[in-house]
Amino acid sequence: MERLYSHQVDAVHSAWRGPTIITTGTASGKSMCFNLPTLDVLCRDARARALYVYPTKALAQDQARALASFGLTKRVRPAIYDGDTAREARADIRRSANVVLTNPDMLHVGILPNHAAWADLFANLALVVVDEAHVYRGVFGSHVANVLRRLRRIAGAYGTEPRFLLTSATIANPVELAERLTGLEQVRLIDEDGSPAPSRRIAVWNPPVTDAELGTRRSAVGEAAELLARLVRDGARTICFIKSRKGVELLSRLVKEDLHDSHPELAELVMPYRAGYTSQQRRELEGRLTRGELRAVITTDALELGIDIGELDAAVVVTFPGTVASLRQMWGRAGRRGRGLAVYVAGEDALDQFFARHPEDFLDRPVEAAILDHESPLIFRQHLLCAAHEGPLSQDDAEFLGPRWEAHAELLESAGELRRRPIDAASGSYVPRHHGRYPAAEVSLRSASPDSFAIVDVSTGELLGSTEAARAHSTVHEGAIYLHLGRAYEVNELDLERRRALVGPFGGDWYTQPKRETDTEIVRLLDRREALGVTLSFGEVSVTDTVLAYQRRRVSDHAPIDLLTLDLPSTSFSTQALWFELDTQELAETIPLEALLGALHAAEHAQIAVLPLIAMCDRWDIGGLSTNFHPQTGAPTIFLYDGHPGGIGIARTAFARFEELCEDARRLIAECPCSSGCPSCVQSPKCGNLNEPLSKAGARLLLERMLAAASPPTLAAPL
Numbered sequence: 075m076e077r078l079y080s081h082q083v084d085a086v087h088s089a090w091r092g093p094t095i096i097t098t099g100t101a102s103g104k105s106m107c108f109n110l111p112t113l114d115v116l117c118r119d120a121r122a123r124a125l126y127v128y129p130t131k132a133l134a135q136d137q138a139r140a141l142a143s144f145g146l147t148k149r150v151r152p153a154i155y156d157g158d159t160a161r162e163a164r165a166d167i168r169r170s171a172n173v174v175l176t177n178p179d180m181l182h183v184g185i186l187p188n189h190a191a192w193a194d195l196f197a198n199l200a201l202v203v204v205d206e207a208h209v210y211r212g213v214f215g216s217h218v219a220n221v222l223r224r225l226r227r228i229a230g231a232y233g234t235e236p237r238f239l240l241t242s243a244t245i246a247n248p249v250e251l252a253e254r255l256t257g258l259e260q261v262r263l264i265d266e267d268g269s270p271a272p273s274r275r276i277a278v279w280n281p282p283v284t285d286a287e288l289g290t291r292r293s294a295v296g297e298a299a300e301l302l303a304r305l306v307r308d309g310a311r312t313i314c315f316i317k318s319r320k321g322v323e324l325l326s327r328l329v330k331e332d333l334h335d336s337h338p339e340l341a342e343l344v345m346p347y348r349a350g351y352t353s354q355q356r357r358e359l360e361g362r363l364t365r366g367e368l369r370a371v372i373t374t375d376a377l378e379l380g381i382d383i384g385e386l387d388a389a390v391v392v393t394f395p396g397t398v399a400s401l402r403q404m405w406g407r408a409g410r411r412g413r414g415l416a417v418y419v420a421g422e423d424a425l426d427q428f429f430a431r432h433p434e435d436f437l438d439r440p441v442e443a444a445i446l447d448h449e450s451p452l453i454f455r456q457h458l459l460c461a462a463h464e465g466p467l468s469q470d471d472a473e474f475l476g477p478r479w480e481a482h483a484e485l486l487e488s489a490g491e492l493r494r495r496p497i498d499a500a501s502g503s504y505v506p507r508h509h510g511r512y513p514a515a516e517v518s519l520r521s522a523s524p525d526s527f528a529i530v531d532v533s534t535g536e537l538l539g540s541t542e543a544a545r546a547h548s549t550v551h552e553g554a555i556y557l558h559l560g561r562a563y564e565v566n567e568l569d570l571e572r573r574r575a576l577v578g579p580f581g582g583d584w585y586t587q588p589k590r591e592t593d594t595e596i597v598r599l600l601d602r603r604e605a606l607g608v609t610l611s612f613g614e615v616s617v618t619d620t621v622l623a624y625q626r627r628r629v630s631d632h633a634p635i636d637l638l639t640l641d642l643p644s645t646s647f648s649t650q651a652l653w654f655e656l657d658t659q660e661l662a663e664t665i666p667l668e669a670l671l672g673a674l675h676a677a678e679h680a681q682i683a684v685l686p687l688i689a690m691c692d693r694w695d696i697g698g699l700s701t702n703f704h705p706q707t708g709a710p711t712i713f714l715y716d717g718h719p720g721g722i723g724i725a726r727t728a729f730a731r732f733e734e735l736c737e738d739a740r741r742l743i744a745e746c747p748c749s750s751g752c753p754s755c756v757q758s759p760k761c762g763n764l765n766e767p768l769s770k771a772g773a774r775l776l777l778e779r780m781l782a783a784a785s786p787p788t789l790a791a792p793l
């Protein structure tokens with residue numbers, strides 16, 4: 075490339091002036107937007123250093139190679155510092171690398187607590203690049219927002235104030251995301267893409283209905299296999315994304331089988347691309363694909379791919395990847411030689427079907443906002459403790475940690491975690507009570523609460539990860555099928571005492587769904603408004619859960635196999651929720667009393683199903699409860715709550731955008747062709763009551779009635 079695109083020029087200018095976030099398209103040369111300012115600074119100031127933060131090791135490796143390709147070997151010395159970095163290389167990197175590429179976990183547990191060893195980096199830190207910032211949302215994002223504040227705080231202690239440059243996929247709230255992540259204000263946005271956009275043809279394929287009553291359709295994987303085989307025969311270089319590793323394997327097999335009879339030589343040109351390959355194997359596959367030696371790769375996640383595969387003829391996405399932002403990113407791979415085919419094959423989940431019916435609604439505007447809350451109390455206090463370990467907390471820290479840090483510090487003091495050291499009558503500082511402890515090692519950036527259960531694969535002894543204690547009973551009870559990185563495991567034992575779940579590889583064809591009893595208690599009202607003819611509240615609730623049993627269901631058709639009882643104690647956690655109360659008298663005119671609970675329950679499910687379109691999250695991050703009488707409200711009530719202890723902003727967003735949420739839920743139900751509810755509308759794969767009772771018709775009436783009450787319209791039309 076000889077000239078910069080206009081957005082790259084804008085980004086460079088903006089980066090000189092202040093913190094900036096860049097949200098242009100997948101192949102628009104986004105990394106040039108932060109590499110040029112970095113190279114500029116490094117070439118001018120021999121002591122200056124930069125830190126690049128990547129969500130995955132693979133992306134950091136790609137960027138390190140991209141930096142090396144500038145050929146400025148004397149001036150620019152990039153090095154990766156992550157869990158794979160050899161011990162003997164570490165001291166050298168700390169001393170001499172002037173672009174350190176790392177990930178949030180390493181920053182949190184390795185670099186910040188050992189800042190003294192990194193003194194030279196912090197004392198000369200000019201730039202911090204946060205690439206793929208949209209990945210930092212939900213629980214993970216709330217943690218990373220604290221890690222970046224700790225980073226600014228430590229840099230401040232060494233006398234620097236690094237400039238932050240971020241990039242993100244297209245989302246509804248890039249500036250807000252950047253500000254929430256870094257704690258900085260007035261972040262500039264570069265979103266006018268000046269690169270030539272490839273003309274991309276978009277196709278949305280909804281597999282044909284096989285049973286109209288039940289709403290069942292032909293399998294998305296089967297349909298996708300036919301389509302891929304066709305593309306391969308026609309000579310198109312294709313990448314295909316599907317969620318699970320099992321999906322990758324099944325789809326690869328089907329495509330190869332399809333090709334085998336007619337074109338055996340083509341069957342060899344289709345490869346699955348899984349996690350677990352070494353970076354060298356990945357490079358090799360990517361190289362073969364770019365050179366056209368492979369026709370199709372089938373993979374699980376866009377992020378596992380390096381950035382160097384170039385553009386292909388076609389990108390096929392099978393089942394909804396969770397957000398429109400990631401769908402766009404996957405589609406962005408199609409556009410070789412200025413044109414490409416982008417396909418979406420819909421699955422049967424509610425979001426899949428909703429999207430398939432209204433692609434234009436979602437593609438014309440970014441609909442999802444990336445949500446995070448750095449002050450989610452449990453998460454914030456964990457990092458406050460880490461920060462105290464990195465240096466005494468004092469009044470100056472409000473600048474980095476926010477004005478409410480001291481209130482949290484006082485709580486940690488009374489919990490015996492922090493000690494207050496008076497400096498004079500008016501001010502003091504907080505230090506850890508227990509020296510010699512290493513708080514960062516006890517904080518996982520993927521879990522809202524420090525109170526967690528370890529998940530151990532007994533076949534290998536490997537620690538797969540951890541799950542919040544609040545969720546352990548429902549996700550890793552004995553007999554549960556647990557999914558990790560697209561692979562299935564069966565839980566052999568849940569050891570409550572030692573707080574761990576022992577699991578083993580699972581090859582069966584069923585999944586499990588827990589049956590549980592949930593209660594919500596309203597603890598504190600934080601906000602209230604009238605909306606759609608109901609009283610809508612937002613506040614803190616305490617959720618008590620008892621997992622009673624679990625159902626095994628066949629993967630192929632979801633048919634229940636059996637119900638097995640469990641004997642587990644109740645658990646509870648506090649979180650944020652919205653709730654709305656309905657008027658029994660008025661309801662009785664619309665919905666017969668015996669259908670009321672089913673109507674509330676189905677409405678709750680539909681709202682949970684579409685909430686991820688407003689607040690970037692997964693339906694598994696949201697809990698719900700509907701009851702025809704709640705003891706505190708004295709009325710039929712629906713609760714939607716953050717599924718993570720403390721809450722991370724999902725319920726707050728739903729509260730703010732309640733009207734949209736109800737309209738989307740109504741459309742989801744009204745447009746589904748099934749007769750009385752199916753997995754594409756009101757049935758939920760995570761319902762604690764195993765989808766009993768549900769009234770699709772009742773929920774529709776309920777939501778229509780609420781939306782009709784909104785006159786005059788409470789919202790301007792969103793378009």
Ligand SMILES: [Zn+2]
Pocket residue numbers: 289746747748749751752753754755756
């Ligand atoms: Zn349906």
Ligand SMILES: [Zn+2]
Pocket residue numbers: 675679758760761762763764765
């Ligand atoms: Zn339910």
